[in-house]
Amino acid sequence: MKRLILVLVAAGLTGCLPVRRDTPLVGDLPGLTPAxxxxxxxxxxxxxxxxPGGxxxxxxxxxxxxxxxxxxRFQVRHGLGxxxxxxPKDISEADLDALVEYVVRLQGVR
Ligand code: HEC
Structure with a gap:
């Protein structure tokens, strides 16, 4: 058990655990689709x-x-706080579709 904890701590310290850092992703996103x-x-x-940069x-x-x-979509159309x-005059439906694709891409999940 102790050894397992040590390994986990070591992995955390050396950056081996999947830690999502809050680095701006804009500018180095390779291969954006046209949308x-x-x-x-x-x-x-x-x-x-x-x-900024997501x-x-x-x-x-x-x-x-x-x-x-x-x-x-909901947050963009309705705002909050x-x-x-x-x-739709600020951001057309088609632009909103594209925007959502981009924000999802920023999340790095697709
Ligand atoms: C004037 C500043 C401002 C602008 C411009 C703005 N936002 Fe936001 N956004 C905020 C704030 C503040 C919140 C948090 C609102 C709350 O929870 O009270 C937020 C929250 C969000 C959330 C929810 C995040 C979460 O953790 O749940 C999304 C999604 C979002 N914004 C997307 C966008 C998109 C896409 C645009 C561009 C169309 C945009 N925002 C433009 C200030 C802004």
């Missing part, structure tokens, strides 16, 4: 200021948890 690339443009124009800024980090697409709502 994700479109979403990135929308993101930079509307979201980057508060969620990390926490004024708003919480988006890249450290698997937020489902419907929740991202300090986050403003973005109506």
């Amino acid at each position: 994700q690339a479109r979403g990135q443009v929308v993101y930079m124009a509307n979201c980057q200021q508060c969620h 990390s926490a800024g004024l708003g919480p980090a988006l890249n450290d948890k698997p937020l489902p697409g419907f929740l991202i 300090a986050m403003p709502a973005f109506g």
Whole structure:
């Protein structure tokens, strides 16, 4: 038991355990699909200021948890707390689709 704990501590110290660090992912995302690339443009124009690179800024980090697409859509359309709502005039339906693909990609889960 003691040995197992030692191994786990050692693995943690040397970075072998899967620790998700809050590093900005924007700029070094290889091979964005066309939809994700479109979403990135929308993101930079509307979201980057508060969620820089998907990390926490004024708003919480988006890249450290698997937020489902419907929740991202809802949050964008309705806002919450300090986050403003973005109506279809701000972000079209097609742009929102692309944006969701990009945010999901930021999470690194797809
Ligand atoms: C003015 C700053 C601001 C802008 C611009 C902004 N957000 Fe936010 N966002 C926030 C804040 C603050 C919260 C936390 C709201 C709360 O829980 O009270 C948040 C929360 C979120 C959440 C929920 C995160 C979670 O942990 O549940 C998502 C998803 C999100 N924002 C996506 C976006 C997207 C996509 C855009 C661009 C269209 C955007 N935000 C633009 C400030 C902002």
